[in-house]
Amino acid sequence: MKENIIKLWESIKNSNKILLINHIRMDMDSFWSLSAMYDILKQLWKDVKAINDEIPPETFAFTWYNQIIDTNLELKSPLLNKEGVRGWLPDIIISFDAASLDQLWKSYLDNIDVFNNTEFFVIDHHITNPWFWKINIINTKSSSTCELTFDILREINLDKYITPKIATSLLSGIYTDTNIFYNSNTTKNTHIVAWELIELWADFRKPYFEFYMKRTFEKSKLWWEVLANHMKSTENWKIVYACIDKNVFKKTNTDDRQLTGIISEFFANIEWVEICFLSYEMSNKQIKTSFRCTENHDVAKICETFWGWWHKQAAWFNSDKSLNEVEIDIIEILKKELN
Ligand SMILES: [Mn+2]
Numbered sequence: 025m026k027e028n029i030i031k032l033w034e035s036i037k038n039s040n041k042i043l044l045i046n047h048i049r050m051d052m053d054s055f056w057s058l059s060a061m062y063d064i065l066k067q068l069w070k071d072v073k074a075i076n077d078e079i080p081p082e083t084f085a086f087t088w089y090n091q092i093i094d095t096n097l098e099l100k101s102p103l104l105n106k107e108g109v110r111g112w113l114p115d116i117i118i119s120f121d122a123a124s125l126d127q128l129w130k131s132y133l134d135n136i137d138v139f140n141n142t143e144f145f146v147i148d149h150h151i152t153n154p155w156f157w158k159i160n161i162i163n164t165k166s167s168s169t170c171e172l173t174f175d176i177l178r179e180i181n182l183d184k185y186i187t188p189k190i191a192t193s194l195l196s197g198i199y200t201d202t203n204i205f206y207n208s209n210t211t212k213n214t215h216i217v218a219w220e221l222i223e224l225w226a227d228f229r230k231p232y233f234e235f236y237m238k239r240t241f242e243k244s245k246l247w248w249e250v251l252a253n254h255m256k257s258t259e260n261w262k263i264v265y266a267c268i269d270k271n272v273f274k275k276t277n278t279d280d281r282q283l284t285g286i287i288s289e290f291f292a293n294i295e296w297v298e299i300c301f302l303s304y305e306m307s308n309k310q311i312k313t314s315f316r317c318t319e320n321h322d323v324a325k326i327c328e329t330f331w332g333w334w335h336k337q338a339a340w341f342n343s344d345k346s347l348n349e350v351e352i353d354i355i356e357i358l359k360k361e362l363n
Pocket residue numbers: 053054121149167168169201
């Protein structure tokens with residue numbers, strides 16, 4: 025790995041045009057590791073550009089790098105194309121937090137020849153990464169690509185360019201990938217890196233407030249309404265759930281998107297809970313149900329015969345039945361699961 029980090033530094037020094045890319049459905053770790061490198065390369069007077077198929081979600085808005093992702097960058101030929109626009113051909117490409125080529129999706133597929141003919145570095149921490157390109161800087165012991173990016177920057181003495189803004193960004197990626205030092209991917213090095221970032225004036229309170237505490241007034245009222253009037257339990261609190269019809273959203277002037285987080289922040293943390301779920305009426309009248317469960321259960325198998333998404337401990341499915349029917353069906357299945 026060290027060899028490739030030195031190689032990366034040599035390539036950065038010898039390049040002018042540097043292209044950064046991160047995975048589709050961008051998460052905070054991939055966004056901020058890329059942003060940190062972007063800012064530092066700019067300080068080194070490089071011609072740096074960043075691409076993804078989509079711009080980052082609005083919820084990333086507290087950071088300062090919202091404008092850097094280009095979704096329409098014309099790569100390929102530096103000659104004029106048919107619209108008379110000159111393409112931009114990078115000297116090197118660096119990818120952040122992508123665990124496979126698939127995750128680069130259209131940005132890669134539209135430019136395969138550019139990727140094939142350009143020195144391409146992969147910076148990642150996922151255990152599933154098959155070392156998908158020739159030059160990989162992969163550390164599966166890193167909690168996050170942000171932690172790894174800090175280690176790389178320090179290794180090549182670029183840490184002196186870390187401003188408070190960059191430090192806050194890298195710390196934010198560590199927060200979100202470790203769930204604030206809670207997930208088992210947190211190591212001694214994670215804490216050391218966080219401490220060093222705080223020494224570099226990372227604002228350690230801001231991302232905590234922005235991503236873990238802040239709620240809109242309406243969202244707070246919706247959650248209160250759900251918790252006070254709709255939360256139910258059965259089987260000695262082993263099952264906790266709520267079923268929310270559209271009148272609840274109307275009453276609180278909200279929509280279903282504002283239920284995001286209530287299961288993991290409230291339902292799943294209630295003492296004795298083994299399986300929890302939330303069913304709610306979406307604007308298209310379908311009922312969406314999201315589940316969480318403890319390690320000794322499997323909610324994927326409840327959802328896998330329906331259209332949805334599933335892991336063993338977290339899953340969801342959509343149904344055309346009524347809210348009431350969905351509730352009855354699920355409770356029956358879960359009672360069997362528990363006994
Ligand atoms: Mn990550």
